[in-house]
Amino acid sequence: MGKVIISGEGGQGVRVISHSLATLLANLGYEVSLLYDYDSSVRGAMSVAYLTFDKEPIANPVVEEADILLKLSNKAEGLHAVKTVCQTGLCTDEEIPFSKLGIEKFGREVFGNMIALGRLMALVDVEVSEEELANVLPLKYREENLSAVLFGHHLKEEDLERGLNSRKRREFDFSSKQPGEIELEAESQA
Amino acid sequence: MRHLVQGNEALFLGALKAGANFFAGYPISPSTEILILSAEQAVKDPNFKFIQSEDELAAANAIIGASLAGAKSFTATAGPGFTLMQEAIGYAHEVEVPTVFFNIQRVGPATGMPTMPAQQDIVQTNYGSSGDYYPLAFYPNSVAECYRYAITAFNAAEKSLSPVILLSDAFVGHLNEVVDLDDIEVEVVPRTRPPLGTGKRFFTGLTHDDAGNPRTADAGVYREWLNKVKARHEKVAAGYSDYEFSGNPASDTLLISYGIVSRVVAPLGSTFALFRPIRMFPMLGDELRNHAQGYEKIAVIEANDGQYACLVERELKRDVIHIPLLGGRINLELAKQGLMEKLDMEMH
Amino acid sequence: MFKDLIKLDRLPTSWCPGCGLGQIMIQLAMVMDGLGLNHTNSTVISGVGCTGRLAGYMNVDGIYTLHGRTLPVAEAVKLVSPDLKVIVVSGDGDLASIGGNHLLHAARRNPDLTVLCNNNNVYGLTGGQAGPTTPRNTKTVSTPAGATYNPVNLQNLMKAGARYFYAKTTVYHQLHLRNCIKEAIAWPGFAFVDITCQCIENNGRRLGFNSAYEMLQHFKKTYRRAPDGAETLGPDEIGIVRQG
Numbered sequence: 001m002g003k004v005i006i007s008g009e010g011g012q013g014v015r016v017i018s019h020s021l022a023t024l025l026a027n028l029g030y031e032v033s034l035l036y037d038y039d040s041s042v043r044g045a046m047s048v049a050y051l052t053f054d055k056e057p058i059a060n061p062v063v064e065e066a067d068i069l070l071k072l073s074n075k076a077e078g079l080h081a082v083k084t085v086c087q088t089g090l091c092t093d094e095e096i097p098f099s100k101l102g103i104e105k106f107g108r109e110v111f112g113n114m115i116a117l118g119r120l121m122a123l124v125d126v127e128v129s130e131e132e133l134a135n136v137l138p139l140k141y142r143e144e145n146l147s148a149v150l151f152g153h154h155l156k157e158e159d160l161e162r163g164l165n166s167r168k169r170r171e172f173d174f175s176s177k178q179p180g181e182i183e184l185e186a187e188s189q190a
Numbered sequence: 191m192r193h194l195v196q197g198n199e200a201l202f203l204g205a206l207k208a209g210a211n212f213f214a215g216y217p218i219s220p221s222t223e224i225l226i227l228s229a230e231q232a233v234k235d236p237n238f239k240f241i242q243s244e245d246e247l248a249a250a251n252a253i254i255g256a257s258l259a260g261a262k263s264f265t266a267t268a269g270p271g272f273t274l275m276q277e278a279i280g281y282a283h284e285v286e287v288p289t290v291f292f293n294i295q296r297v298g299p300a301t302g303m304p305t306m307p308a309q310q311d312i313v314q315t316n317y318g319s320s321g322d323y324y325p326l327a328f329y330p331n332s333v334a335e336c337y338r339y340a341i342t343a344f345n346a347a348e349k350s351l352s353p354v355i356l357l358s359d360a361f362v363g364h365l366n367e368v369v370d371l372d373d374i375e376v377e378v379v380p381r382t383r384p385p386l387g388t389g390k391r392f393f394t395g396l397t398h399d400d401a402g403n404p405r406t407a408d409a410g411v412y413r414e415w416l417n418k419v420k421a422r423h424e425k426v427a428a429g430y431s432d433y434e435f436s437g438n439p440a441s442d443t444l445l446i447s448y449g450i451v452s453r454v455v456a457p458l459g460s461t462f463a464l465f466r467p468i469r470m471f472p473m474l475g476d477e478l479r480n481h482a483q484g485y486e487k488i489a490v491i492e493a494n495d496g497q498y499a500c501l502v503e504r505e506l507k508r509d510v511i512h513i514p515l516l517g518g519r520i521n522l523e524l525a526k527q528g529l530m531e532k533l534d535m536e537m538h
Numbered sequence: 539m540f541k542d543l544i545k546l547d548r549l550p551t552s553w554c555p556g557c558g559l560g561q562i563m564i565q566l567a568m569v570m571d572g573l574g575l576n577h578t579n580s581t582v583i584s585g586v587g588c589t590g591r592l593a594g595y596m597n598v599d600g601i602y603t604l605h606g607r608t609l610p611v612a613e614a615v616k617l618v619s620p621d622l623k624v625i626v627v628s629g630d631g632d633l634a635s636i637g638g639n640h641l642l643h644a645a646r647r648n649p650d651l652t653v654l655c656n657n658n659n660v661y662g663l664t665g666g667q668a669g670p671t672t673p674r675n676t677k678t679v680s681t682p683a684g685a686t687y688n689p690v691n692l693q694n695l696m697k698a699g700a701r702y703f704y705a706k707t708t709v710y711h712q713l714h715l716r717n718c719i720k721e722a723i724a725w726p727g728f729a730f731v732d733i734t735c736q737c738i739e740n741n742g743r744r745l746g747f748n749s750a751y752e753m754l755q756h757f758k759k760t761y762r763r764a765p766d767g768a769e770t771l772g773p774d775e776i777g778i779v780r781q782g
Contacts, residue, residue, distance in 0.1 A: 011554075011739075019194075019366070022194055022366060023193075023194050026192070026193060026194045026368045030368070031367075031368055032194060032366070032367065032368050033365060033366065033367050034194070034365070034366035034367075035361055035364065035365050035366075036364040037361070038305055039305060040219065040303065040304040040305045040663070041552045041663075042554050042588070042662065042663060042739055042740060043552075043553075043554040043555065043739060044550070044552060044554075045552060058367075059453065059456040059457055060453050060454050060455075060456055060457055060522060061361075061365055061367075061453055062361070062450075062453070062454050062520060062521045062522065064521055064522060064523055216636070217661050217664040217665070217667045217680070218664065219664060222664050222665060222667070225667070225680060226665075226667070226679050226680055229679070229680040229681065229682060230682050233682050233683040242667060242668060242680050242681075244635045244636060244638055244670065245606060245635065245636035245638075246636075270604060270605065300604060301586055301602070301604065301605070
């Protein structure tokens with residue numbers, strides 16, 4: 001049984017990330033339950049998804065102690081997990097600058113959501129073909145989203161240790177899928 | 191085919207399966223998905239009629255009109271919207287109109303917490319309108335059950351000639367589970383009463399006799415009508431003795447829960463005997479009495495301040511311990527805390 | 539200082555970046571400040587929806603009513619406290635759909651209320667369903683093939699009686715908006731200010747706008763001032779018509 005919590009605020013893609021992952025897992029033959037818990041606001045307020053997957057039907061869809069928590073904002077309280085992956089500054093476990101990467105690699109902050117999905121897939125150990133992956137992503141910006149997910153999926157442990165701020169090497173070839181001209185800063189000042 | 195389906199979506203698909211072809215409603219969290227799916231259906235299928243009403247009063251009355259005109263009609267609402275619809279629900283009971291109300295419960299009262307799950311409309315479901323009437327109501331706890339019981343609600347409406355309430359909550363409504371809806375078989379009861387434009391009937395909200403004539407000063411006519419309707423509803427309800435029970439000889443406590451709370455406490459089957467009503471009204475009196483016999487303590491854990499607990503107490507004529515889960519926070523940890531406190535026991 | 543009228547410690551608001559409600563609130567606060575209106579002599583009553591949250595951000599006694607019920611509540615408040623300036627701020631759905639019946643009768647009874655209608659053509663908070671002022675043929679989540687009905691004609695509804703005050707303005711035309719609010723407050727009767735406002739997240743994007751800025755530019759291009767002394771405002775005209 002795997003339990004994942006995705007936590008963010010309205011507008012950060014909690015629904016898209018969790019629904020895409022849930023669909024992938026369902027397509028792989030798992031029993032899946034995906035539950036949304038969110039506040040009454042279009043943007044900016046708490047938005048949490050509880051995702052459980054197992055071979056057997058799931059009794060309780062409300063996750064308490066998760067295996068993995070993806071934290072994109074600080075809007076929800078009392079969420080616990082064995083491992084936490086978060087936007088920089090929101091935890092002490094594994095910090096990834098999703099927003100920054102979204103802008104720098106793909107031109108828009110919002111692609112950081114897809115990078116997060118990719119990372120989540122790697123942690124949950126989901127292996128799917130690119131086609132299967134593309135099919136669960138939103139139609140709009142599908143190519144860019146796919147690239148971003150793959151980028152997140154291939155983030156290596158050493159990248160995270162060293163910190164993704166130093167970007168002296170380009171390991172990933174996205175030349176066929178870049179949405180436009182993207183200049184990487186030689187050295188980010190962050 | 192197995193795929194991920196949302197609770198509210200399953201309610202809508204169940205309605206379609208039951209032959210529903212009319213929806214009127216008003217956007218209100220957490221039921222709005224059903225309105226949107228209905229709007230889209232109307233574009234796909236010209237035989238499916240859709241109105242986004244100006245308010246819930248209009249929506250509830252619209253589905254009654256639609257039903258009298260021959261359609262299988264339904265609406266979906268929540269919280270204060272359900273309260274607005276009470277007048278029309280009473281009307282549908284008086285006029286004997288088959289129709290279905292989906293109520294996806296949220297924290298109240300009034301505007302409350304629009305996106306947070308609750309079970310605060312239990313008493314309102316049974317007593318919300320003026321007058322004496324005997325509603326049928328069901329409350330699924332999974333996506334598969336949302337589909338099944340949506341169809342059941344339409345069937346029960348046809349058999350009882352009344353507005354059936356299908357309860358859900360913000361969590362069950364927004365829960366996605368892997369289901370194969372083709373595997374769920376429920377026979378559909380067809381509409382038998384001829385629609386408007388075929389006879390000389392009078393459908394009135396005034397007390398009336400079998401011919402439809404208003405009889406506003408005849409207690410005998412009223413009592414006859416009430417007994418007829420009551421008997422009919424009881425008979426229909428007897429055909430839907432829907433509940434789940436798992437005994438536990440090692441325990442002295444029968445724990446009753448329903449809807450999303452029953453999912454959350456499901457892992458406690460090793461500690462308690464569990465009873466889950468699916469038909470909420472009429473009360474499962476005999477079934478409760480039968481299963482409660484072997485247990486010293488009866489407890490109801492629910493996301494309200496004791497609404498079902500009070501009704502169980504009255505039904506069993508025994509003390510019932512009540513464990514509330516309030517404010518939209520529903521999880522096993524909080525459930526255990528409440529249980530330990532109210533039952534004075536240790537749990538791990 | 540108009541900022542004194544706003545609960546600064548509650549900012550940032552829950553409204554989306556780019557929402558026009560912030561502008562409406564500021565203009566209202568500026569007008570109130572200029573007229574010496576504050577918590578000792580005025581109240582703001584708002585309905586349900588994104589607009590409804592406005593009263594909660596202002597430093598005056600305020601009421602967040604049930605959906606659609608601002609007018610019955612406001613009329614009663616004014617009847618009990620005639621010296622209190624009662625300002626109603628509500629959305630098009632709240633005022634003209636579920637509140638439609640009340641709008642009809644409040645306009646008829648002509649109580650001294652100032653009504654600011656945040657008219658964004660959509661039910662924003664619930665995700666973008668069509669509303670009573672949604673133009674015909676508009677695609678929304680509840681009208682996927684385009685809205686099939688004509689919108690409510692708020693101007694005609696307001697002008698049905700012998701006495702009326704109807705102002706049409708937009709969030710882009712800030713000074714005009716401020717002036718409309720000022721004149722509406724000064725009007726000794728039922729004054730309705732119809733404010734065209736942008737809802738970028740749950741309406742604008744679907745219509746093809748990429749940003750709130752683009753929507754505001756659209757308002758700028760679309761609307762022009764009605765000629766002085768006009769008795770009726772044309773379909774894309776901003777201005778004030780009044781009688782009585």
